[in-house]
Amino acid sequence: MKVIYDEAQKKHYPGFFLTSGARAPNPERPERADILFDAARKAGLIHAEPPDFGLAPAASIHTPEYLEFLANIHARWQHIALASDEVIPNIHPDRRDGAYPLSAVGQAGYHMADTSCPIGPQTFAAALRSAHAATHAAHLVAAGTPAAYALCRPPGHHAFRDLAGGFCYLNNSAIAAQRLREGTARVAVLDVDLHHGNGTQGVFYERADVLTVSIHADPVRFYPFFWGHADERGDGAGRGYNLNLPLARKTGDEGFVDALDRALGRIAAFVPGALVVALGLDAFEGDPFGGLSVSTPGFRRIGERIGGIGLPTVIVQEGGYICDALGDNLIAFMDGFRSAHRVPTERSLGSEP
Numbered sequence: 001m002k003v004i005y006d007e008a009q010k011k012h013y014p015g016f017f018l019t020s021g022a023r024a025p026n027p028e029r030p031e032r033a034d035i036l037f038d039a040a041r042k043a044g045l046i047h048a049e050p051p052d053f054g055l056a057p058a059a060s061i062h063t064p065e066y067l068e069f070l071a072n073i074h075a076r077w078q079h080i081a082l083a084s085d086e087v088i089p090n091i092h093p094d095r096r097d098g099a100y101p102l103s104a105v106g107q108a109g110y111h112m113a114d115t116s117c118p119i120g121p122q123t124f125a126a127a128l129r130s131a132h133a134a135t136h137a138a139h140l141v142a143a144g145t146p147a148a149y150a151l152c153r154p155p156g157h158h159a160f161r162d163l164a165g166g167f168c169y170l171n172n173s174a175i176a177a178q179r180l181r182e183g184t185a186r187v188a189v190l191d192v193d194l195h196h197g198n199g200t201q202g203v204f205y206e207r208a209d210v211l212t213v214s215i216h217a218d219p220v221r222f223y224p225f226f227w228g229h230a231d232e233r234g235d236g237a238g239r240g241y242n243l244n245l246p247l248a249r250k251t252g253d254e255g256f257v258d259a260l261d262r263a264l265g266r267i268a269a270f271v272p273g274a275l276v277v278a279l280g281l282d283a284f285e286g287d288p289f290g291g292l293s294v295s296t297p298g299f300r301r302i303g304e305r306i307g308g309i310g311l312p313t314v315i316v317q318e319g320g321y322i323c324d325a326l327g328d329n330l331i332a333f334m335d336g337f338r339s340a341h342r343v344p345t346e347r348s349l350g351s352e353p
């Protein structure tokens, strides 16, 4: 199994972060990628660098005005007298169907959901590289490889079509799902990150061809607060194609695995041709965000269960923050996944490359 990763993803180095109104170091640090990459190698994965796919994969999910904003906003921001080094919003629209401002400050408010996704000089280039990793992993799986791991950093699952948020700029999991859709009629996205995959849900909310399922800390008291509730089931053609499984704070392995079994039951009933796993490791009991209490052996069980459903699978890295066991948790997930993963040949999306 391959780990798809490009060192250039580390050039995004966010500084700003606000937590309960207080300024703190941003926890989505490039060192996360070093830890996860070392762990992937220790788990026996083989490194491959993604090629440059240009803007097309990102444009399959994100609006052109948003991509133009991401590409140009940092340079424009530098022309504002006394502006911060990184682009950080200080005003947000209370509706999205109003006018689109020309001002850099107005556009930052329009395209950034919160203050935890500051944009620096290398942010867009690094986010694009991260999206290339997801795209390449999806290419491999579409070509018949049973599974691939995209070490995406910065992460993506809080990014909507035209909105950054929660350390995320381009929705790597959605980009991978869209790529897989080219080879199969239905794709499922299973998000096991501590936080609800609100961006991914938003991207596919009105579609029946991509099932979105998320297991996460109950947003009634946890980020992202305004999404991830159990009554969000999809809309229009997508009604019934979104499943949210919010868990009480500090839920441990048993409660998480129970929810996972429900999630996998829904996925089996959807009969997808391929699966995207939005793999956050921040549900860990020792993660700095401290929302849930999954143990390191728990990640192995999660990997086993997901591998056991036998679908061609793209694993996309989402959250999981620096703590002693971050690497061990990835190894545990991969060991469990690989021990159980068997893809029947008739399920393959194509022939072996």
Ligand SMILES: [Zn+2]
Pocket (backbone or CB within 6 Å): 193, 194, 195, 280, 282, 318, 319, 320
């Ligand atoms: Zn998270």
